[in-house]
């Protein structure tokens with residue numbers, strides 16, 4: 372999704388801006404641009420495609436890009452096609468330059484008003500209305516800050532925006548509403564970005580802006596005005612994110628690195644929170660155990676891969692902890708009227724903590740009478756964490772590959788801990804508690820063992836590369852894993868993949884079965900195994916070709932219609948986590964053969980900060 376970097380300094384900032392953009396590339400984008408102020412002149416360079424195209428263009432300039440004040444952007448098209456003229460920064464009066472993440476929803480009426488005032492639009496974007504609005508209001512206000520404070524009153528929708536004025540190179544003004552911005556504090560220089568990752572090479576001291584904040588940033592000062600118009604101080608946070616989190620560490624892709632990191636990051640996520648004796652107190656935040664004691668219903672809200680983690684958790688929470696649970700896609704929940712059951716806890720899950728739909732759903736839930744809110748998240752200090760009463764950090768480390776892997780498995784480990792924490796308050800039977808504790812204890816080693824299947828899966832992937840469709844099947848808590856497997860394959864290999872609860876086969880998808888549509892089955896040895904075997908026979912009888920990831924004791928045999936990969940035996944409650952690994956590897960190797968952009972698949976973004 373779109374990325375922002377900005378700087379006010381004494382030194383030339385062009386390389387800082389470009390490096391910032393490179394560090395945001397993982398979020399997905401289709402064009403990029405830079406605006407620099409030098410000698411009271413504004414220079415704009417924009418390119419379609421990768422940041423490399425932009426940096427090559429800047430290098431070819433006579434001055435190779437000079438300016439101690441500048442803003443830069445990677446754009447993920449929403450309004451207007453992928454063209455140079457739609458790329459940011461957008462400019463008004465050859466004086467004001469603007470970069471923007473989010474969507475100005477009332478852009479049409481603003482465009483009409485501003486056109487009537489004589490402003491000429493050169494792009495199809497909503498962002499250009501910001502540039503002209505600020506230019507117009509600057510005429511009647513004493514400073515750029517005042518002009519922006521007036522302008523934001525006119526904007527509806529979501530924005531994280533940064534504005535510079537060539538007539539005052541000492542200042543940039545930023546505004547946040549629904550799209551994150553973080554100020555990076557340097558010595559005699561200051562920065563802005565949509566994600567701290569962009570600024571880690573230049574600072575580790577950050578101020579996370581809050582909803583409604585507008586800030587004026589100079590080389591030596593930061594002034595923040597909150598939503599109510601009051602000047603406020605915000606906490607300075609020392610970042611704990613590793614500087615080289617963006618390093619591939621010898622792996623060919625971030626995704627592969629992140630797949631292999633799973634045993635370690637799951638171990639980190641468990642550490643100090645759970646031991647063979649039980650779950651610690653208040654692991655989900657201060658006062659969480661008391662809230663869990665009162666909780667009668669759990670509503671889980673998320674998007675994408677995080678939603679699949681929530682779906683898995685529903686099986687666990689109801690089966691093990693005996694607490695009723697339902698799961699919903701955030702973009703659906705936020706726009707429908709729903710009934711809040713008494714003593715309900717809202718649980719949001721998000722890798723980034725900045726997904727616009729999830730944030731909006733949380734806001735709605737808080738207004739609708741949920742007893743409390745818990746965020747399961749991978750980014751400390753993110754909007755979701757700050758806006759929830761309770762939080763639990765998955766310790767996956769920075770996830771760069773757009774296709775989520777280690778964030779998912781750590782979310783699942785977090786949910787098994789949630790089952791333990793809630794179960795403790797609800798007298799969950801001792802044997803179930805013991806089972807989960809033993810399963811979590813063996814989990815990191817089981818993940819390591821499962822990763823040794825990589826070569827076998829690599830060979831198997833060759834049979835997929837010429838296929839256009841595929842079907843993933845699972846039952847019970849493996850159904851969401853089949854969904855996640857299908858999502859991974861379609862995200863990075865562009866092969867159409869659908870997932871079904873295998874009991875549903877006969878209600879439609881059987882009509883699609885033929886030798887050209889591989890059927891992928893996840894088959895641990897559990898109480899649904901015999902049912903699953905009947906579904907496998909239904910596929911076989913119709914000439915389907917199957918790839919079965921199965922427990923050795925499930926007794927599947929490879930033959931001409933079925934390729935069986937034996938997954939290490941594990942305790943039942945962690946099987947969804949263990950069986951995720953071979954499906955991730957399968958997608959990865961298929962994508963590798965197809966030669967797609969594994970880490971930045973087309974049209975997708977890492978953190979979806981627009982709705």
Ligand code: G6P
Pocket residue numbers: 674675676677720721722723724725726729773774775975976977978979
């Ligand atoms: C995007 C990403 C997915 C992710 C989803 C939800 O679509 O590409 O990998 O699962 O957003 O993101 P979140 O950060 O809320 O987990």
